Amino acid sequence: MLQPIAFVRSIPDSFAGALTRAEPASAIDVTAARHQHAQYVACLGGGGFEIEHIETPPAFADGPFIEDAAVLLIGTLLLTRPGAPSRRGEAAGVGEALADRFEICSIESPGTLEGGDVLRVGGRIYVGNSSRTNDDGIQQLAAVAAELGIETIQVPVLDSLHLKSVITALDDETLIAAPGYFDPGVFAGLRVLWVQGASEVNVLTLPDGRILIPASKRTVQEVVGAEGYEVVTVDVSEFEKADGGLTCLSLRTNDG
Numbered sequence: 001m002l003q004p005i006a007f008v009r010s011i012p013d014s015f016a017g018a019l020t021r022a023e024p025a026s027a028i029d030v031t032a033a034r035h036q037h038a039q040y041v042a043c044l045g046g047g048g049f050e051i052e053h054i055e056t057p058p059a060f061a062d063g064p065f066i067e068d069a070a071v072l073l074i075g076t077l078l079l080t081r082p083g084a085p086s087r088r089g090e091a092a093g094v095g096e097a098l099a100d101r102f103e104i105c106s107i108e109s110p111g112t113l114e115g116g117d118v119l120r121v122g123g124r125i126y127v128g129n130s131s132r133t134n135d136d137g138i139q140q141l142a143a144v145a146a147e148l149g150i151e152t153i154q155v156p157v158l159d160s161l162h163l164k165s166v167i168t169a170l171d172d173e174t175l176i177a178a179p180g181y182f183d184p185g186v187f188a189g190l191r192v193l194w195v196q197g198a199s200e201v202n203v204l205t206l207p208d209g210r211i212l213i214p215a216s217k218r219t220v221q222e223v224v225g226a227e228g229y230e231v232v233t234v235d236v237s238e239f240e241k242a243d244g245g246l247t248c249l250s251l252r253t254n255d256g
């Protein structure tokens with residue numbers, strides 16, 4: 001089996017001005033963010049990903065959140081059109097860096113889509129209809145996915161940045177989610193572990209089966225560990241100040 005690749009983006013000085021839904025208690029420390037990012041990348045590498053780096057142009061403060069800029073669907077790379085206007089140019093550099101490996105297509109106006117709203121579970125894609133991703137963007141994604149034989153299911157999301165701020169997958173049968181942000185009936189047939197609070201449940205399953213969880217999310221670590229999964233932790237507090245989680249910091253071929 002091919003080793004999965006995780007594409008990650010560098011942290012520009014402008015990351016200090018990354019978008020935030022609420023003013024953080026302290027300003028983003030870019031030096032600390034770079035250190036934490038290196039630790040995060042080491043965890044991905046230690047868990048079985050091959051790592052590839054893509055430069056972030058200085059103009060894109062939120063560029064390190066590479067998952068929002070593109071969605072991998074088998075051999076196709078769908079460049080997104082983020083709902084946040086300041087993020088609209090991020091996808092171009094990802095497309096240029098990866099054009100020789102994937103067939104490239106794009107979400108076109110008036111569609112908006114951010115990869116943080118795209119959750120792959122088994123053979124299906126669940127897409128959050130959030131403040132960043134609209135109906136038109138979801139329809140465009142669904143059309144590309146349908147050509148590849150992948151079913152897309154729309155999930156209206158209330159009061160959360162992204163769908164994956166409130167639900168992620170531990171494996172093809174098990175999800176971890178925060179109650180109150182979406183209709184749980186959408187995920188009928190799958191097992192869901194519930195933990196209160198938006199941005200608590202963004203975890204990343206490593207190729208070796210261990211679950212990477214932010215150091216700050218103690219309850220999630222306990223819940224996941226109690227289910228028999230091996231837990232790995234990493235401090236991403238500087239990214240949490242910018243509403244970032246673990247999945248949005250990489251674009252992974254095993255998600256496609």
Ligand code: GLY
Pocket residue numbers: 018019020062065084087242243244
């Ligand atoms: N800072 C991540 C975002 O708001 O898009």
